[in-house]
Amino acid sequence: MLISVAIPAYNGAEHLRDAIDSVLAQTYRPLEIIVVDDGSTDDTRAVCESYGDCLKYYYQENDATMGAGARARAIAQAKGEWVALLDQDDRWLPRKIARQVRALSNFSDAVIAFTGFHEIDSLGRVTSEELSGGPSGDVFHRLLRRNPYVASSALIKRSVIDEYPPATTDVGVADYDLWLRIAKYHKVVVVDECLTEYRVHEARYSANRRRLAAAVLRTLEQQGCRLHSNCTECRDAFRQGLAFISNVAARACLDQYHEAARSGELAASLVLLKEAIKAAPSRVFLPRQLLAVSKNLVVALIRVIRNGLAAI
Numbered sequence: 614m615l616i617s618v619a620i621p622a623y624n625g626a627e628h629l630r631d632a633i634d635s636v637l638a639q640t641y642r643p644l645e646i647i648v649v650d651d652g653s654t655d656d657t658r659a660v661c662e663s664y665g666d667c668l669k670y671y672y673q674e675n676d677a678t679m680g681a682g683a684r685a686r687a688i689a690q691a692k693g694e695w696v697a698l699l700d701q702d703d704r705w706l707p708r709k710i711a712r713q714v715r716a717l718s719n720f721s722d723a724v725i726a727f728t729g730f731h732e733i734d735s736l737g738r739v740t741s742e743e744l745s746g747g748p749s750g751d752v753f754h755r756l757l758r759r760n761p762y763v764a765s766s767a768l769i770k771r772s773v774i775d776e777y778p779p780a781t782t783d784v785g786v787a788d789y790d791l792w793l794r795i796a797k798y799h800k801v802v803v804v805d806e807c808l809t810e811y812r813v814h815e816a817r818y819s820a821n822r823r824r825l826a827a828a829v830l831r832t833l834e835q836q837g838c839r840l841h842s843n844c845t846e847c848r849d850a851f852r853q854g855l856a857f858i859s860n861v862a863a864r865a866c867l868d869q870y871h872e873a874a875r876s877g878e879l880a881a882s883l884v885l886l887k888e889a890i891k892a893a894p895s896r897v898f899l900p901r902q903l904l905a906v907s908k909n910l911v912v913a914l915i916r917v918i919r920n921g922l923a924a925i
Contacts (some may be wrong), residue, residue, distance in 0.1 A: 615689030616710060616768070620699050621683035625674065627654040628702035628812060631737065633664060633705035635898040636812075641711040647690050651683035661800055677922030685779045685889060696769050698788075700810040703765035704737075706828050709808035713768045716804050718750070723802035725750070725795055726771040730809040738894040740813065743857040746803040753796040756789075757836060757850035759857060760829070766787040766809035784834045793836055821886075830892070833858060847918035856893075863893035867902070874909035882909070 615819055618636050629648075636646055650657050652675030661670040669690065676682040680700075698709060713726040720775055730742035746896065747761030755761075767788075775793045777908035780787050795801075833854050840847035866889035873882035890897050897906065 614695070614714070614895070615645055615693040615772075616641070616695045616697055616885075617647060617693035617715075618697045618699055619687035619691060620648045620683055620701055621651055621680040621687060622648050622653060622654045622657050622701040623651040623680060623683070624655045624657065625701040626653070626660050628735075629657060629660050630851070631666065631703055631704050632699055633660075635706075636699065637667065637878065638707045639705065639710045640707050641714060643682065645669070645691065645693055645708070647671070647687045649673060649683040649687040649690075651680060673902065675715060676781075677788075677824045678781055681779065682781045684787070685781045688766075688774055690773065694771055694836065696771055696774055698764050698767045698769070700765045700812075703763075704733075704810045704812075705765075706808045709766075711802045712806060712808060715785045716802050717768070720800070720802040722800045723749070724770040724799040725792075725806060726802045727762045728761050728804045728808040729806055730766055730811050731807050732813050733810045735812065735814040737810075737812075739810070743807040746805065748801075749803045750800055751796075752801050753793070753841075754846050754850040756796050757833070757840075757847065757854045760786075760789045760792065760852065761808055762788075762792055763811050765811060769795070770863070777788050786828045789829060789832045790835070793839070794833075797839065823862070823865035824859060825886075826865050826892075830855075830862055860896055861894040863889045863896045867897065867906070871909050874913040877913055877920065878918045879913040882913050888911075890924055 620632060634648065636644060644845070648661050648668055648670050650670065650672045652673065658670070660699050661668060666727065671686065671690065673683065684698065699705070709728060713728065717723055717726050727746040729740045729746040730744050734740050746766060746768065748755055771794060777791065777800065779791050785788035836851060840851060870882050870889060873885060896902065
């Protein structure tokens with residue numbers, strides 16, 4: 614059974630070779646590797662061409678979808694019955710695909726498989742304990758509460774992707790949106806082993822907690838009209854998910870607010886404070902938090918006044 618590996622790439626040549634090598638090291642065969650270069654200006658093309666016929670390389674102008682369009686194109690080019698997703702800066706352990714194929718054969722109702730994972734740093738060093746790949750089975754309601762799955766661990770049945778094609782517009786977090794649309798009607802299986810390595814570094818989209826939280830919130834809000842009809846558990850899970858991610862978004866905004874205020878960036882800090890209040894006002898107006906907010910706002914005002922006086 615052919616499995617296609619879809620890799621979107623953008624200015625990540627320094628880690629891309631790691632990702633491709635981890636595919637070539639898989640104990641499972643046959644594999645088809647597809648890299649779609651989303652308008653890179655670094656050595657991405659050279660890295661891909663150095664592998665010769667081991668992979669298929671496609672170039673496109675950057676489409677400003679943070680890799681969603683490049684991944685969708687890679688999937689569209691896939692010939693396999695199953696498609697494995699892999700980000701350019703992540704990598705797999707050698708038994709990853711083989712263990713997923715075995716799990717899927719034992720759980721014939723599942724159309725998507727995930728694995729556990731470690732976080733690694735820019736140098737490839739493990740920086741976290743083994744993290745669970747999340748629950749198996751009917752997971753739609755749990756997904757509404759929180760997304761535990763890492764995209765680079767996903768192995769998805771191609772016919773299901775055709776049924777629910779990945780979004781290529783700014784839906785928020787395209788991976789999370791895809792999991793939700795699939796899990797509403799189909800089952801998931803998780804291999805409870807750490808077989809994926811998720812790289813955390815400053816250049817990664819998810820490194821900006823405020824931006825990521827806002828994107829997750831947009832993704833979840835769109836599920837309001839997609840819930841199961843007359844399902845109390847859906848509504849409860851949806852509310853819990855919104856409350857959770859709203860608090861995460863507010864916390865991320867507040868962290869950046871405090872940093873900007875202490876630096877005397879009054880205008881920027883006020884924008885961030887407004888975002889935090891919009892996301893979760895109850896978190897901002899907690900007594901201790903409100904005290905810290907007020908204190909740093911005074912600091913920012915004093916700095917602005919001092920700078921203004923110094924300029925006279």
